[in-house]
Amino acid sequence: MCRPAAALLAALAASLCCGAMDQPLNSRPIIGVLAQETRKDEQATRGFSYIAASYVKYLEAAGARVVPVRVNLTEEEYTKIFNSINGLLLPGGSSNLLTSQYSRAAKILYNLALKANDASDYFPVWGTCLGFEQLTVLTAKKHLLTLTDTHAVALPLNFTRTSSLMVSSDV
Numbered sequence: 641m642c643r644p645a646a647a648l649l650a651a652l653a654a655s656l657c658c659g660a661m662d663q664p665l666n667s668r669p670i671i672g673v674l675a676q677e678t679r680k681d682e683q684a685t686r687g688f689s690y691i692a693a694s695y696v697k698y699l700e701a702a703g704a705r706v707v708p709v710r711v712n713l714t715e716e717e718y719t720k721i722f723n724s725i726n727g728l729l730l731p732g733g734s735s736n737l738l739t740s741q742y743s744r745a746a747k748i749l750y751n752l753a754l755k756a757n758d759a760s761d762y763f764p765v766w767g768t769c770l771g772f773e774q775l776t777v778l779t780a781k782k783h784l785l786t787l788t789d790t791h792a793v794a795l796p797l798n799f800t801r802t803s804s805l806m807v808s809s810d811v
Contacts, residue, residue: 669726671699672709674749674771676733677741688712689741695731695768711741715748722752727764730771737770737777737785746771750778 673696675689689711696706707725709718722728728749735742749765756763767775777783 669704670707670724671704671727671729672707672721672725672749673699673729673731674709674742674745675711676731677711677735692731692733695729699729709745709749711745713745718745718748719752722749722756727766728753730765730767730774732769732771735770737774738783742770743774743777746774747778750775 673691675691677689678686691708699706704727707721709721709728713721730746733742737743753763753765765775767773773785776785
């Protein structure tokens with residue numbers, strides 16, 4: 641590299657370093673979002689895993705930065721990601737709660753969150769739909785959910801006033 645180019649590069653690097661010190665600390669949380677496995681018939685065109693854009697937009701709208709957490713990583717890779725994020729979102733979707741790569745990754749991250757919380761290092765985990773179901777399996781250490789035939793069943797929701805609380809009456 642010629643001298644003028646090297647001097648220019650050094651000056652640029654120095655200005656970038658000095659400029660970084662003047663920047664305020666970024667306090668926006670970094671939230672990991674666990675990816676879902678795609679169906680085998682879609683993997684050739686859509687890849688092995690995905691994250692629905694709605695989850696990313698939801699978190700970004702709340703001011704968070706989002707990190708995708710892919711399935712099929714090693715435990716060491718999940719630990720490294722865990723140590724780089726401030727919270728975890730387990731999204732909804734369709735995966736086996738006991739045998740999928742989604743459940744394997746969720747279990748590793750859940751156990752890391754428990755250890756962190758036990759050490760007074762607050763680490764929130766949010767589960768939506770399938771993610772909430774996965775949290776029940778991880779917490780109970782067994783599958784307690786049962787299938788029901790409740791598609792397209794409309795039940796009334798009747799509110800009654802009790803003291804200062806609004807509660808639903810039994811049907």
